[in-house]
Amino acid sequence: MAGEIIKTQGIVLTVHPWSRTSHVVTWLTPDHGPVTTLVKGAVRPKSAFLGQYDIFYTCDILYYARATADLHALREVTPRTFRENLRGRWRETALAGYAAGLVKDLAPANAEAAAWFSFLDTLLTRLENTGGSQLVATAPGGTRPCASALQELVRLEMDILQLAGWAPDFSNMDPRAEWTPFAIDLGRCGEGTRTVRLSPRTVAVLARPDASGHALETVKDAVRFLGVFLAYHIERPPDIRRALVSLIQE
Secondary structure (H helix, E strand, C coil): CCEEEEEEEEEEEEECCCCCCCEEEEEEECEEEEEEEECCCCCCCCCCCCCCCCCCEEEEEEEEEECCEEEEEEEEEEECCCCCHHHHHHHHHHHHEEEHHHHHHHHHCCCCCHHHHHHHEEEEEEHHHHCCCCCCEEEECCCEECCCHHHHHHHHHHHHHHHHCCCCCCCCCCCCCCCCCEECCCCCEECCEEEEEEEEHHHHHHCCCCCCCHHHHHHHHHHHHHHHHHHHHHHCHHHHHHHHHHHHHC
């Protein structure tokens, strides 16, 4: 790969300033996983890159893979999907940004990244097409966050755990029992360093977060369970997720 000109697709995960006129952009590609490129002169008035990429865009990209650094040189970019409907929808954008961060940290740097690319592309399309109501519902006395916002969080985290090979195993759950002990560190029913009690209703949310009819409190139980589970399997600052959960419930 080093020293080659690489042509592929990329979903923009992050955009950061590099200098007064340049950007550093991290992409998720289906064949090389997360790739970080330097875009020289990105914001100059006559730059060919102006308006060609932004957060969550899907683009065709051409870059020079440098042998001695992880920062490659972007040569060409052509936008394919803009996802303009995500702009102004702060709950959807917050969930998309959280998912992009997880993907950036966890996606492999090889052809196995194709499944991660497909997951993120599908997620962003779903968030973009939630409709005019967005992830919010009307309740007596005003508006409140819809359970669908938290269900979307459960869904994306369960999908990512599945892709990473860390999905919890609920096959030994007793559907007749009010509670079943679940060992967080082992990822299955039984005893372990950190054991929590799971109800069949919570497991139903974790297994089918996209299904309708889940009670809001049960969805919150699933969110709390995943918070503990992820802390044991993914080394990320817990404040990031805590802030997200607080935000999408406002």
